Amino acid sequence: MTLLEVQDVSKSFAGLRALHSVSLQVERGSIVGLIGPNGAGKTTLFNVIAGVMKPDAGRVLFDGTDVTGWPPYRIARLGIGRTFQLMKPFDTLSVLDNVTVATLQRHRSRKEARRAATEVVERVGLGEWADRKASVLSTAGYKRLELAKALGLEPSLLLLDEVLAGLVPAERARVVELLREIRAEGVTMLLVEHVMSAVMALSDHVYVLHHGEMLASGTPEEVTKDPRVIEAYLGEEGHHAGA
Numbered sequence: 318m319t320l321l322e323v324q325d326v327s328k329s330f331a332g333l334r335a336l337h338s339v340s341l342q343v344e345r346g347s348i349v350g351l352i353g354p355n356g357a358g359k360t361t362l363f364n365v366i367a368g369v370m371k372p373d374a375g376r377v378l379f380d381g382t383d384v385t386g387w388p389p390y391r392i393a394r395l396g397i398g399r400t401f402q403l404m405k406p407f408d409t410l411s412v413l414d415n416v417t418v419a420t421l422q423r424h425r426s427r428k429e430a431r432r433a434a435t436e437v438v439e440r441v442g443l444g445e446w447a448d449r450k451a452s453v454l455s456t457a458g459y460k461r462l463e464l465a466k467a468l469g470l471e472p473s474l475l476l477l478d479e480v481l482a483g484l485v486p487a488e489r490a491r492v493v494e495l496l497r498e499i500r501a502e503g504v505t506m507l508l509v510e511h512v513m514s515a516v517m518a519l520s521d522h523v524y525v526l527h528h529g530e531m532l533a534s535g536t537p538e539e540v541t542k543d544p545r546v547i548e549a550y551l552g553e554e555g556h557h558a559g560a
């Protein structure tokens with residue numbers, strides 16, 4: 318069953334066409350990769366899905382509801398969570414308090430919100446850091462916190478924006494494992510990522526954006542063999558293929 322459907326979405330910035338008639342589908346329970354060169358439009362598409370930007374044309378359907386143009390808080394409440402490429406935790410708050418800010422959206426009582434936050438913090442492997450200030454975390458810790466904040470909203474769909482960037486390979490492998498576990502718990506994911514080995518290992522289906530247009534889509538194997546994708550992305554930045 319389709320959980321997210323993007324239909325012919327277009328978005329321009331002062332004449333610059335960031336997205337041109339882009340469509341994609343995310344099946345419930347799947348992990349879908351969204352790849353493409355810098356400036357291809359990936360973050361813009363996330364912004365449209367999450368309600369941060371209104372598309373000039375096209376529609377976003379989530380779980381059968383047309384959410385196009387809805388404000389971000391309503392979309393989040395309906396079940397779309399999101400991590401950000403540029404992370405902005407509250408540095409002076411503890412790790413647990415940062416996540417409680419998210420769980421308070423779902424739980425009325427502070428006690429319940431705190432209990433839910435504690436669970437999520439444990440879930441992402443930050444249990445030992447729960448009472449430390451967010452500012453003491455490493456990059457890997459920040460990434461996990463970012464994931465925890467998104468999970469705290471109890472989303473059915475998670476939009477992940479480069480959660481592996483800046484991590485060393487051992488840490489990447491741990492986050493890949495964590496994402497698999499989160500999927501097994503029933504969370505569907507749309508994943509923007511430049512670390513191709515992870516995209517290939519995780520994704521059931523991959524979409525390739527290029528200059529704001531959907532260049533190709535298919536299984537990871539199909540996409541990596543597609544000459545257009547190799548020319549536009551994988552070949553040009555060959556390190557992606559093995560990264």
Ligand SMILES: Nc1ncnc2c1ncn2[C@@H]1O[C@H](COP(=O)(O)OP(=O)(O)OP(=O)(O)O)[C@@H](O)[C@H]1O
Nearest residue numbers: 330333334335353354355356357358359360361362
């Ligand atoms: N708020 C904005 N105002 C003007 N131009 C923008 C804005 N946001 C994005 N753009 C432009 O739209 C195009 C698509 O950018 P976008 O950030 O969506 O690409 P991306 O695929 O996410 O790139 P990256 O991999 O570098 O994050 C780029 O040319 C970018 O400069």
